[in-house]
Amino acid sequence: MSTNDMPTGGKRFGYFLSILINFAMIYIANNLLVWNVPFLTNDFMRCLWAINLSFAVSIFTNFIFIFFDRKWFHSLMEAFGTVFSFLSTYVFWQVFPLDINETWVYWVNIGLVVLLVLTALSFISQIMRAIRQYRHSESA
Numbered sequence: 001m002s003t004n005d006m007p008t009g010g011k012r013f014g015y016f017l018s019i020l021i022n023f024a025m026i027y028i029a030n031n032l033l034v035w036n037v038p039f040l041t042n043d044f045m046r047c048l049w050a051i052n053l054s055f056a057v058s059i060f061t062n063f064i065f066i067f068f069d070r071k072w073f074h075s076l077m078e079a080f081g082t083v084f085s086f087l088s089t090y091v092f093w094q095v096f097p098l099d100i101n102e103t104w105v106y107w108v109n110i111g112l113v114v115l116l117v118l119t120a121l122s123f124i125s126q127i128m129r130a131i132r133q134y135r136h137s138e139s140a
Contacts (some may be wrong), residue, residue: 004129007069015062018038021081027056050091054084072137075130082123089115 007015029051032040061077093112100108 001032005068006072007065011069012066015065018062021060022059026052027076039099041097041099043095046095047092047097050084050088054081054088057084070133070137072130072133075126075133079123079130081128082119082126083096086116086119086123091120 029048033042033044059080061081064077065074089112093109093116096105096109098105098108
């Protein structure tokens, strides 16, 4: 492994911090119903697997980045994580575990659809960036 593959100390700290934040987010997500968040229904339990999976993938990719952080690989792994972000958003949208008034239901649904579209576009952008960066690193 070349020295170009190893991230700087600051980047490693950032990846470690991201891992800790994602663990905190898993804890929070898994306790929202216990804490009786007023607008969440018990159907939230049906979304939790996808939400936890998305956070776990982020933890996994950030752990890998601590040891290997080439630009093309970073973009590729971000695209991989985006797939799971899309999945968790899609499951949340389909289950819709929110107890809110009808006007808000309409706007939240629109927001979730927009988020799904933007996430799909982000995936395409990240894949294209990974390919471009890989080609650039191979020609250098």
